[in-house]
Amino acid sequence: MSTYTCSNCDFEISGINCGKCGSELEYKVLTKDDGSTVNVSECPDGCGKIKSPMCCGDDMVAVG
Numbered sequence: 001m002s003t004y005t006c007s008n009c010d011f012e013i014s015g016i017n018c019g020k021c022g023s024e025l026e027y028k029v030l031t032k033d034d035g036s037t038v039n040v041s042e043c044p045d046g047c048g049k050i051k052s053p054m055c056c057g058d059d060m061v062a063v064g
Protein backbone atom coordinates (compact mmCIF):
# COMPACT_ATOMS: atom_id res chain seq x y z
CA MET A 1 0.00 0.00 0.00
CA SER A 2 1.33 3.40 -0.92
CA THR A 3 1.60 6.03 1.76
CA TYR A 4 1.52 9.66 0.74
CA THR A 5 3.67 11.93 2.89
CA CYS A 6 4.15 15.67 3.09
CA SER A 7 7.81 16.69 3.19
CA ASN A 8 6.93 19.85 5.12
CA CYS A 9 4.82 18.67 8.03
CA ASP A 10 4.98 14.84 7.99
CA PHE A 11 1.24 14.53 7.39
CA GLU A 12 0.49 11.10 5.91
CA ILE A 13 -2.32 9.49 3.92
CA SER A 14 -2.12 5.73 3.50
CA GLY A 15 -3.73 4.32 0.40
CA ILE A 16 -6.37 5.96 -1.76
CA ASN A 17 -8.97 3.69 -3.29
CA CYS A 18 -10.99 4.09 -6.46
CA GLY A 19 -14.56 5.07 -5.69
CA LYS A 20 -15.87 2.97 -8.57
CA CYS A 21 -14.10 -0.38 -8.26
CA GLY A 22 -12.32 -0.13 -4.90
CA SER A 23 -8.84 -0.83 -6.28
CA GLU A 24 -5.98 1.07 -4.74
CA LEU A 25 -4.90 3.93 -6.95
CA GLU A 26 -1.38 3.70 -8.35
CA TYR A 27 1.00 6.61 -7.86
CA LYS A 28 2.49 7.87 -11.11
CA VAL A 29 4.57 10.80 -12.21
CA LEU A 30 3.65 12.19 -15.61
CA THR A 31 6.03 14.40 -17.55
CA LYS A 32 4.32 17.12 -19.50
CA ASP A 33 5.43 18.50 -22.86
CA ASP A 34 7.16 21.43 -21.21
CA GLY A 35 9.24 19.12 -19.02
CA SER A 36 7.40 19.77 -15.79
CA THR A 37 6.07 16.80 -13.85
CA VAL A 38 2.65 16.09 -12.41
CA ASN A 39 1.98 13.55 -9.68
CA VAL A 40 -1.21 11.62 -10.24
CA SER A 41 -3.01 8.65 -8.72
CA GLU A 42 -4.45 6.37 -11.36
CA CYS A 43 -6.90 3.47 -11.06
CA PRO A 44 -5.22 0.26 -12.34
CA ASP A 45 -8.55 -0.80 -13.81
CA GLY A 46 -8.78 2.30 -15.94
CA CYS A 47 -11.62 4.11 -14.17
CA GLY A 48 -9.63 7.31 -14.31
CA LYS A 49 -7.05 9.30 -12.43
CA ILE A 50 -6.88 12.14 -9.97
CA LYS A 51 -4.17 14.58 -9.08
CA SER A 52 -2.19 13.37 -6.10
CA PRO A 53 -3.14 14.92 -2.76
CA MET A 54 -1.47 18.14 -1.72
CA CYS A 55 -0.40 19.45 1.66
CA CYS A 56 1.31 22.71 2.61
CA GLY A 57 1.00 23.76 -1.03
CA ASP A 58 3.13 20.91 -2.38
CA ASP A 59 2.30 17.57 -3.91
CA MET A 60 2.49 14.74 -1.41
CA VAL A 61 4.98 12.03 -2.39
CA ALA A 62 4.10 8.35 -2.31
CA VAL A 63 6.45 5.84 -0.70
CA GLY A 64 6.22 2.11 -0.24
Ligand SMILES: [Zn+2]
Binding pocket: 018, 019, 020, 021, 022, 023, 043, 044, 045, 046, 047, 048
Ligand atom coordinates in the same frame (compact mmCIF):
# COMPACT_ATOMS: atom_id res chain seq x y z
ZN1 LIG B 1 -11.38 1.87 -10.51
Ligand SMILES: [Zn+2]
Binding pocket: 006, 007, 008, 009, 010, 011, 055, 056
Ligand atom coordinates in the same frame (compact mmCIF):
# COMPACT_ATOMS: atom_id res chain seq x y z
ZN1 LIG C 1 2.00 19.44 5.06
